[in-house]
Amino acid sequence: MPFIEDFNKNHPTFIKNLLKKSPGLTQREVLLCMYLKFNYSNREICDLMKISNSTVDSYRHRARKKMKLKRSDSIFNYLNQL
Structure with a gap:
């Protein structure tokens, strides 16, 4: 996935720090956190992950x-501090 590759290139320690x-x-929750870090809307996340809003x-x-x-x-502040 191009998004994940670009994300990891620009934020190489994010996933490691998040999982630590x-x-x-x-994996799906980590992907959600990656989208949330960039302030994607629920609608955008639904479309990208091909899931419903309730999911x-x-x-x-x-x-x-878990966090x-x-x-x-704020989950956004938390994710941006990683």
């Missing part, structure tokens, strides 16, 4: 739990 802090994330919400919810983020914590 949240080792239980699935995006489920992935996001599970990823937040131990509180409701008040």
Whole structure:
């Protein structure tokens, strides 16, 4: 996938750092985090991952739990600090 290759080229330590802090994330949740880091909308993520909006919400919810983020914590800020 060109997006993943470009992402890894521009952010070589992101996935390693993400999995170090949240080792239980699935491949799909990691991909979601990559899209979220670039502030993609749910609609864009749905189209790119070929999943429904409710599935995006489920992935996001599970990823937040695995990252131990509180409701008040921004997932965007968290991902951009990695």
